[in-house]
Amino acid sequence: MTQEELDALMNSDDADSDNLELEIQNESDLQSDEALKAESQQLEDAKVSGYRPNPDVAWPPPPPSQEHKVVHQLDDVTRDSEQKATEMMEKLENINNFFADSEGLLGEIDKVLDKNIEIFSRLNEKFPNVESFKEALELNRDVKKTGGEIISHLQDGQDEVMMAMDSMQYQDIHRQKIERVINVMRALSHYMNSLFEGKIDDSKRVGSAVHIEGDSTAEVVSNDDIEALIANLGKK
Incomplete structure (x- = not known):
């Protein structure tokens, strides 16, 4: 076997390995997206199931x-x-x-x-x-x-x-x-x-800030958030 044939064989193995890694990555991303959609749908179903119409309340509107x-x-x-x-x-x-x-x-x-x-x-x-x-x-x-x-x-x-x-x-x-x-x-x-329509998928967006300078909300972090943070530090 010549050196050229050996190099071609090595390059072919590398390409197959790259393709396999790409397929695995795509499959992993697809499963992750499906999991996020399923979780979002579960949350939406929970909101819908807990909704009770009230003619005296104009907001929030009924769920879809x-x-x-x-x-x-x-x-x-x-x-x-x-x-x-x-x-x-x-x-x-x-x-x-x-x-x-x-x-x-x-x-x-x-x-x-x-x-x-x-x-x-x-x-x-x-x-x-x-x-x-x-x-x-x-x-x-x-x-x-x-x-x-x-x-x-x-x-x-x-x-x-x-x-x-x-x-x-x-x-x-x-x-x-x-x-x-x-x-x-x-x-x-x-x-x-x-x-x-946006270029970034909603599941990949950064969450909104709870408090921004100039907001009327004085409480930046709630008591529940503080207690949860203390509990996590205590576990460590």
């Missing part, structure tokens, strides 16, 4: 839980409204079909009544002294009149159903208005996030 996220709630409203509106339109259409079918059946009955009236009219003319023919003729005429009133009511019901369907169209208009508001809110949210 599923019950208080505005866009989530609006999305639920639009989804549920559209679902219920679709169900209502289907119900109204079924009612309209029932009215139409009933009107058709009454039309068939009306044909039978016309035939009965024709027969009993002839019998009454031929046998005017037979009261049963006259009574049957009057009865069929009354039933035919009642059937006409029923058909009129069914037609009125169909008209009312059509007007109800027209009114339900406003539900879709309201849904579109809410969706437009959602889109504006989402665009504003993206803009604000971009506006306040």
Whole structure:
């Protein structure tokens, strides 16, 4: 093996070692970030679980839980409204079909009544002294009149159903208005996030100072902090 081949082999081993160390470091950083996110989420969940709404207190605002996220709630409203509106339109259409079918059946009955009236009219003319023919003729005429009133009511019901369907169209208009508001809110949210975006991750930022010169707070260190410091010194 020449010196050049030996040098190339050594350089290859060094590169593999560097890559392995880099992968280990990246994996360690990833696990650390995940641990920080999990801890932050646990703290956030604890804050949310301990929150109790109070209408007399304006601050702090409610936490961003599923019950208080505005866009989530609006999305639920639009989804549920559209679902219920679709169900209502289907119900109204079924009612309209029932009215139409009933009107058709009454039309068939009306044909039978016309035939009965024709027969009993002839019998009454031929046998005017037979009261049963006259009574049957009057009865069929009354039933035919009642059937006409029923058909009129069914037609009125169909008209009312059509007007109800027209009114339900406003539900879709309201849904579109809410969706437009959602889109504006989402665009504003993206803009604000971009506006306040930083180069440094929040988990890597230095904590804020408790007291800065000029603050109205006179107590720089709390009693709890002092006691904790003394306890730590005593352990050492």
